[in-house]
Amino acid sequence: MMKQDESMINKQSKHIEEPARVEELPSFTLAGISTVTTNAAEISGNGKIGKLLNNFIHTALAIN
Structure with a gap:
């Protein structure tokens, strides 16, 4: 990390x-x-987010 970057972080923190x-x-x-x-799992096609969203949309959890 460059010194300039460090000084910006210190000022912000x-x-x-x-x-x-x-x-x-x-x-x-x-x-x-x-x-x-x-x-890695999501990119490989074995992800869980799509299945989770599908479950959410098709159950009573999705309130209209």
Whole structure:
């Protein structure tokens, strides 16, 4: 890494942006589906994301 790149990273990391506001909301439940995959698996045609999306679209999880 070049020294110029390092100095830019250091300058950026010193500045922490605070949120404009924080709101506390009542709790709620989230439900969903997930999978674990790799870029190599997705590229090879044995990926899981397409199957996961298909499952999501064709089940009651997809709310209209």
